[in-house]
Amino acid sequence: MNYTNLFRIALRALIRNKLRAFLTMLGIIxxxxxxxxxxxxxxxxxxxxxxxxxxxxxxxxxxxxxxxxRGGVSLGASSSMALKxxxxxxxxNEATALSAVSPxxxxxxxxxxxNQNTQTTIYGVSEExxxxxKLEILSGRFFNANEIKDMSKVCILGQTVVTNLFGAxxxxxxLSIRIKNLPFQIIGVLKDKGESGMGQDQDDLILxxxxxxxxxxxxxxxxxxxxxxxxxxxxxxxxxxxVEEILRRTHKLKESAENDFRVMxxxxxxxxxxxxxxxxxxxxxxxxxxxxxxxxxGIMNIMFVSVTERTREIGLRMSIGxxxxxxxxxxxxxxxxxxxxxxxxxxxxxxxxxxxAGSLMSSxxxxxxxxxxxxxxxxxxxxxxxxxxPARKAANLNPIDxxxxx
Amino acid sequence: xNNNIIEIKSLRKxxxxxxxxxxxxxxxxxxxxxxxxxxxxxxxxxxxxxMLNILGCxxxxxxxxxxxxxxxxxxxxxxxLARFRNKKLGFVFQSYNLLARTTALExxxxxxxxxxxxxxxxxKESALRALEAVxxxxxxxxxxxxxxxxxxxxxxxxxxxxxxPVLILADEPTGNLDTRTSFEIMELFQDLNDKGxxxxxxxxxxxxxxxxxxxxxFRDGKIQRESIVNxxxxxxxxxxxxxxxxxxxxx
Ligand SMILES: Nc1ncnc2c1ncn2[C@@H]1O[C@H](COP(=O)(O)OP(=O)(O)OP(=O)(O)O)[C@@H](O)[C@H]1O
Ligand SMILES: [Mg+2]
Numbered sequence: 139m140n141y142t143n144l145f146r147i148a149l150r151a152l153i154r155n156k157l158r159a160f161l162t163m164l165g166i167i168x169x170x171x172x173x174x175x176x177x178x179x180x181x182x183x184x185x186x187x188x189x190x191x192x193x194x195x196x197x198x199x200x201x202x203x204x205x206x207x208r209g210g211v212s213l214g215a216s217s218s219m220a221l222k223x224x225x226x227x228x229x230x231n232e233a234t235a236l237s238a239v240s241p242x243x244x245x246x247x248x249x250x251x252x253n254q255n256t257q258t259t260i261y262g263v264s265e266e267x268x269x270x271x272k273l274e275i276l277s278g279r280f281f282n283a284n285e286i287k288d289m290s291k292v293c294i295l296g297q298t299v300v301t302n303l304f305g306a307x308x309x310x311x312x313l314s315i316r317i318k319n320l321p322f323q324i325i326g327v328l329k330d331k332g333e334s335g336m337g338q339d340q341d342d343l344i345l346x347x348x349x350x351x352x353x354x355x356x357x358x359x360x361x362x363x364x365x366x367x368x369x370x371x372x373x374x375x376x377x378x379x380x381v382e383e384i385l386r387r388t389h390k391l392k393e394s395a396e397n398d399f400r401v402m403x404x405x406x407x408x409x410x411x412x413x414x415x416x417x418x419x420x421x422x423x424x425x426x427x428x429x430x431x432x433x434x435x436g437i438m439n440i441m442f443v444s445v446t447e448r449t450r451e452i453g454l455r456m457s458i459g460x461x462x463x464x465x466x467x468x469x470x471x472x473x474x475x476x477x478x479x480x481x482x483x484x485x486x487x488x489x490x491x492x493x494x495a496g497s498l499m500s501s502x503x504x505x506x507x508x509x510x511x512x513x514x515x516x517x518x519x520x521x522x523x524x525x526x527x528p529a530r531k532a533a534n535l536n537p538i539d540x541x542x543x544x
Numbered sequence: 545x546n547n548n549i550i551e552i553k554s555l556r557k558x559x560x561x562x563x564x565x566x567x568x569x570x571x572x573x574x575x576x577x578x579x580x581x582x583x584x585x586x587x588x589x590x591x592x593x594x595m596l597n598i599l600g601c602x603x604x605x606x607x608x609x610x611x612x613x614x615x616x617x618x619x620x621x622x623x624x625l626a627r628f629r630n631k632k633l634g635f636v637f638q639s640y641n642l643l644a645r646t647t648a649l650e651x652x653x654x655x656x657x658x659x660x661x662x663x664x665x666x667x668k669e670s671a672l673r674a675l676e677a678v679x680x681x682x683x684x685x686x687x688x689x690x691x692x693x694x695x696x697x698x699x700x701x702x703x704x705x706x707x708x709p710v711l712i713l714a715d716e717p718t719g720n721l722d723t724r725t726s727f728e729i730m731e732l733f734q735d736l737n738d739k740g741x742x743x744x745x746x747x748x749x750x751x752x753x754x755x756x757x758x759x760x761x762f763r764d765g766k767i768q769r770e771s772i773v774n775x776x777x778x779x780x781x782x783x784x785x786x787x788x789x790x791x792x793x794x795x
Binding site: 140143147150154450451453454455456457458459460461462463464537538541 | 597600602603622623626627629630631635637641643645646654655657658659660703707
């Protein structure tokens with residue numbers, strides 16, 4: 139019997155019992171739909187987080203002082219003062235895997251414009267900072283080397299600060315504000331950047347020359363961190379190794395001493411976070427997969443019923459020339475059609491579910507081709523696996539006993 | 545000249561049910577020529593169906609040889625037997641055994657589905673021809689439950705004919721039918737036999753056996769008597785003389 143006929147006969151047998159076929163497929167439909175939806179939601183949020191993290195900067199490498207704590211007690215101020223501007227210079231001169239290095243000095247304080255005021259963080263940085271952090275000027279300009287050298291009281295505002303002091307969409311370039319009671323001239327405004335992957339507002343900031351922040355606002359001689367860009371994402375690990383090597387040398391750390399700083403890269407952060415979301419996704423997928431298994435058992439159950447019900451038909455088919463394997467193929471075809479058809483409906487339903495969930499969670503769900511292909515392969519395997527035993531039972535019937543079956 | 549379709553030598557069939565062994569056939573010798581029309585008779589339990597199942601290659605004898613169309617059936621495996629049934633045999637059952645919710649035409653086509661050499665056009669044409677031969681070409685799109693018992697049996701006969709078998713086997717083909725319809729089935733068989741088809745059927749009605757050319761009577765798993773039918777009945781003639789009202793009386 140050729141495959142077209144096999145398919146037609148199997149399909150006809152299923153159509154004869156439409157409702158039952160549908161109910162049998164329901165298990166597969168629900169299973170596939172939930173797997174597809176779960177994977178799509180997982181993939182969607184993964185890509186969202188990935189996008190947010192990569193928007194944080196360009197192959198960023200971050201150096202922070204290592205705040206050593208023993209038993210929850212900070213080992214004093216010295217450890218937070220580990221980084222100096224000379225470290226920035228050393229990295230600029232020696233690190234070959236870094237393309238840009240900027241210091242970061244932070245100060246928090248009140249910012250006032252006429253009768254408006256707001257609390258924000260002032261970041262003291264150098265020119266390279268813009269590229270490293272993927273910041274863009276919306277209007278005005280960035281400060282230059284002279285202004286850094288002169289500790290000029292110039293600043294650039296993030297959109298949240300603009301909104302808080304001047305109202306949304308205002309262009310305050312040229313105006314003057316008071317930061318911690320010192321007058322600063324606004325020379326630029328940053329483009330809006332949105333929330334970071336970790337849910338913090340990336341627009342609630344003021345940028346100023348690091349010298350100005352260090353001396354005039356924070357009154358310190360160290361820096362709070364170093365931000366750098368690796369020349370490429372692949373070079374990130376090399377960059378980390380270089381930074382460690384250079385800083386250990388400039389900090390004159392002994393062989394046995396622990397680092398007094400920490401180095402992280404954006405790609406590491408990305409890996410850590412995506413591995414967490416991946417685990418979540420697979421876990422959800424696996425739970426959904428269990429319902430696929432239940433669906434498969436449902437198919438097996440119905441196929442057994444079908445074989446028993448149609449014992450006489452099997453006997454007749456055998457008596458007119460159906461071989462065991464013909465009968466087997468016929469029943470296998472039925473279970474495969476059931477599972478594949480269930481898979482098709484499940485994929486469609488899963489896609490719709492994913493879109494619905496995506497719009498409710500304000501992240502779009504992404505149905506990957508791989509998961510659809512995988513769903514079909516799994517359905518085929520389920521059809522064969524759970525159809526096999528009932529089909530074999532049918533094929534092994536003795537024609538006379540089958541014909542005589544009441 | 546050896547034109548025996550069936551040649552059986554000292555054939556036995558035992559059934560084992562738990563501890564008990566049932567000797568359904570205890571040594572049967574039988575020859576059936578090409579073109580014969582044989583009725584197998586005998587009391588209930590005498591082994592008629594067992595015999596017919598073995599003749600139809602649906603069952604294997606416990607002992608003894610069976611040559612069908614010159615081939616020793618005992619040596620064949622199940623797949624070969626299935627193919628053999630598909631190409632050489634036609635079956636008619638007491639309870640028709642048509643596929644439900646499947647048209648008459650498709651029911652008749654069924655054996656040809658299992659023959660990969662038959663193309664779909666050829667299959668349809670053969671099925672139509674077989675339906676025509678049993679006088680049901682106007683009912684080809686009817687489902688079994690839209691047909692009378694006699695019509696269903698005729699569809700079953702068409703199905704048994706469709707593969708142009710060397711032998712048609714029928715186990716009590718008229719067992720579920722009234723007298724007139726039984727005669728109609730016999731008329732059909734006689735027509736087929738006149739065209740040279742070899743037919744073996746089981747019946748326990750002496751009337752029905754008289755349409756055959758030869759009767760073989762079983763008793764306790766053995767052939768008790770073989771006889772040529774002397775006053776062979778002609779189904780068509782009887783049907784012509786049979787008044788329609790008389791059916792109930794006759795029954
Ligand atoms: N599958 C089986 N298992 C056990 N015993 C069987 C089986 N089939 C038939 N028999 C036994 O074999 C004997 C012959 O049975 P068979 O069916 O051939 O009789 P029969 O002549 O066709 O009778 P009937 O006219 O009632 O159909 C009976 O005693 C029956 O009980
Ligand atoms: Mg019988």
